[in-house]
Amino acid sequence: MNLTRQDVEKIAHLARLSITEQEMPVYVTSLSSIVNFVDELSRAQTGGVEPMAHPLDGQHQRLRPDAVTESDDHEKYQANAPAVQGGLYVVPRVID
Amino acid sequence: MLHTLSIGELGEKLKSAQISSVELTRHFLARIERLNPALNALITLTAEPALEAAAAADARRAAGEDGPLLGIPLIHKDIFCTDGVRTSCGSRMLDNFIAPYDATVVTRLKAAGAVMLGKANMDEFAMGSSNETSYYGPVRNPWDTTKVPGGSSGGSAAATAARLAPFATGTDTGGSIRQPAALTGVTGVKPTYGRVSRFGMIAFASSLDQAGVFARSAADAAIVLKVMAGFDPRDSTSIDAPVPDYPAALGAPLTGLKIGLLREFFEGLEPRNAALIHEALKIYRGLGAQTVEVSLPHLPLSVPTYYVVAPAECSSNLSRFDGVRFGYRCEQPKDLLDLYTRSRGEGFGAEVKRRIMTGTYVLSAGYFDAYYLKAQKVRRLITDDFRAAFAQADLLIGPTTPTPAFAIGAKINDPVTMYLNDIYTIGANLAGLPGLSLPCGYVDELPMGLQLIGPHFSEAKLLNAAHRFQQTTDWHAHAPRGYE
Numbered sequence: 001m002n003l004t005r006q007d008v009e010k011i012a013h014l015a016r017l018s019i020t021e022q023e024m025p026v027y028v029t030s031l032s033s034i035v036n037f038v039d040e041l042s043r044a045q046t047g048g049v050e051p052m053a054h055p056l057d058g059q060h061q062r063l064r065p066d067a068v069t070e071s072d073d074h075e076k077y078q079a080n081a082p083a084v085q086g087g088l089y090v091v092p093r094v095i096d
Numbered sequence: 097m098l099h100t101l102s103i104g105e106l107g108e109k110l111k112s113a114q115i116s117s118v119e120l121t122r123h124f125l126a127r128i129e130r131l132n133p134a135l136n137a138l139i140t141l142t143a144e145p146a147l148e149a150a151a152a153a154d155a156r157r158a159a160g161e162d163g164p165l166l167g168i169p170l171i172h173k174d175i176f177c178t179d180g181v182r183t184s185c186g187s188r189m190l191d192n193f194i195a196p197y198d199a200t201v202v203t204r205l206k207a208a209g210a211v212m213l214g215k216a217n218m219d220e221f222a223m224g225s226s227n228e229t230s231y232y233g234p235v236r237n238p239w240d241t242t243k244v245p246g247g248s249s250g251g252s253a254a255a256t257a258a259r260l261a262p263f264a265t266g267t268d269t270g271g272s273i274r275q276p277a278a279l280t281g282v283t284g285v286k287p288t289y290g291r292v293s294r295f296g297m298i299a300f301a302s303s304l305d306q307a308g309v310f311a312r313s314a315a316d317a318a319i320v321l322k323v324m325a326g327f328d329p330r331d332s333t334s335i336d337a338p339v340p341d342y343p344a345a346l347g348a349p350l351t352g353l354k355i356g357l358l359r360e361f362f363e364g365l366e367p368r369n370a371a372l373i374h375e376a377l378k379i380y381r382g383l384g385a386q387t388v389e390v391s392l393p394h395l396p397l398s399v400p401t402y403y404v405v406a407p408a409e410c411s412s413n414l415s416r417f418d419g420v421r422f423g424y425r426c427e428q429p430k431d432l433l434d435l436y437t438r439s440r441g442e443g444f445g446a447e448v449k450r451r452i453m454t455g456t457y458v459l460s461a462g463y464f465d466a467y468y469l470k471a472q473k474v475r476r477l478i479t480d481d482f483r484a485a486f487a488q489a490d491l492l493i494g495p496t497t498p499t500p501a502f503a504i505g506a507k508i509n510d511p512v513t514m515y516l517n518d519i520y521t522i523g524a525n526l527a528g529l530p531g532l533s534l535p536c537g538y539v540d541e542l543p544m545g546l547q548l549i550g551p552h553f554s555e556a557k558l559l560n561a562a563h564r565f566q567q568t569t570d571w572h573a574h575a576p577r578g579y580e
Binding site for chain 2: 003007008011012013014015016017018019020023026027030031033034035037038039040041042044046049050051052053054055056059061062064073076077078079080081082083089091092093094
């Protein structure tokens with residue numbers, strides 16, 4: 001099943017990825033070949049088989065007590081931010 | 097020569113004060129300076145902090161402390177967060193990222209006194225089988241610098257093979273420790289899923305990723321794995337099970353060990369590759385093992401299964417890289433959407449974008465059942481096949497890779513051809529099983545690997561089987577020309 005350019009544009013938008021005009025045909029071709037490759041899975045007999053999300057059986061999401069264990073290190077963690085003001089991350093205007 | 101000694105031998109020299117950790121560290125830093133430019137195995141060198149850490153290890157030793165890794169140098173794959181040191185994951189997206197904390201793997205090795213020399217080059221975000229997708233350029237195989245070292249942990253593998261450090265850490269999601277170990281003639285271990293903490297290890301595919309080790313022998317790998325492994329409450333998928341004394345278990349005899357030959361691994365196997373595996377089997381029979389043929393009928397579906405599951409998980413994990421809080425931000429974004437799309441479009445390389453988009457597609461409305469849910473069902477079938485095989489055999493044996501190291505540039509333009517390099521390694525990741533690759537000979541004068549796969553938490557047996565093989569053969573002791 002080959003993907004169209006529109007398919008790739010839609011996927012790129014969902015994934016918030018900008019693809020240049022030049023790159024677009026390459027992605028259409030390579031994504032189509034990958035999708036064709038994984039289409040082989042459709043031939044597997046999986047009636048009555050439970051999907052497997054975790055490689056080890058019987059695992060449950062472990063919870064911890066609802067107690068405060070972390071400290072406020074926001075300055076340390078915001079040191080890597082492109083733009084910070086007053087402890088807030090600065091981005092282009094979102095709401096007009 | 098210090099760089100030809102095992103971790104055990106280095107430990108003896110440190111203990112008897114024949115050398116100091118500072119001298120040992122200087123020795124490896126000098127080798128890196130001289131030999132790394134031809135390999136490009138490192139992204140970040142931390143020479144001054146290494147010498148400080150070495151001095152601290154010497155002080156600990158002078159104060160009466162001892163431990164098998166105290167003062168021993170290592171290199172960390174650049175996927176592990178290292179406090180105060182750039183952690184790039186091989187990507188432009190994190191080129192400016194200074195990790196504000198240590199990964200648990202880093203913390204444990206530091207606590208044991210190991211000395212970090214630097215961060216190893218890798219395929220971008222651990223996606224690749226050749227170390228050609230790194231923002232920092234390809235890594236070259238020390239056995240032939242026109243060839244790839246494998247990936248994604250290509251830098252760690254090349255550095256270990258070139259004796260730039262006694263050991264290196266790596267990660268394995270679809271084969272990224274075992275495959276480069278095979279292509280560079282070293283021993284690489286991927287533990288059971290949940291055996292080693294993923295806290296601070298930049299996530300690619302959360303149900304597949306596992307941290308492990310490269311070393312020049314199973315004996316060395318056993319020492320390192322014992323320190324790395326163990327429950328970590330900060331990793332919600334970490335398994336709370338005791339860590340066996342891997343080094344103590346190395347020498348056990350193999351009499352009665354049942355080794356399963358996977359029919360699907362041997363079908364269509366290139367004859368010279370097959371010959372090496374059969375030679376290895378003779379050695380195992382000589383050591384007292386028996387062989388039995390087993391079949392994993394769904395194994396041929398493992399590569400397509402992986403290339404649905406891993407991209408799906410990566411599309412989710414890499415959504416955090418948005419140009420807002422850390423990492424690359426594009427210049428002069430005109431609005432929020434532009435900030436996201438261009439930071440990600442410019443910050444990520446082509447293979448990463450391909451996998452994010454594949455993942456987005458297979459998870460999208462209308463396709464989720466046909467692809468992702470289907471893949472998860474096939475994953476269960478593959479895992480059940482392994483379980484049935486382990487009812488008949490203690491461990492499984494086969495090749496690690498279909499071919500020896502290929503030329504840089506040879507496969508990079510065809511993703512599906514590149515993906516098929518993982519054909520023998522991927523099954524173990526899908527089933528969460530431990531796997532190990534050790535050197536077993538040469539094809540076209542390039543190293544080849546023998547792969548051992550065991551049931552969950554059988555690392556001790558895998559290391560034991562590898563160690564007994566290495567006591568009878570010396571492939572693992574060979575160095576590439578120029579790196580002796």
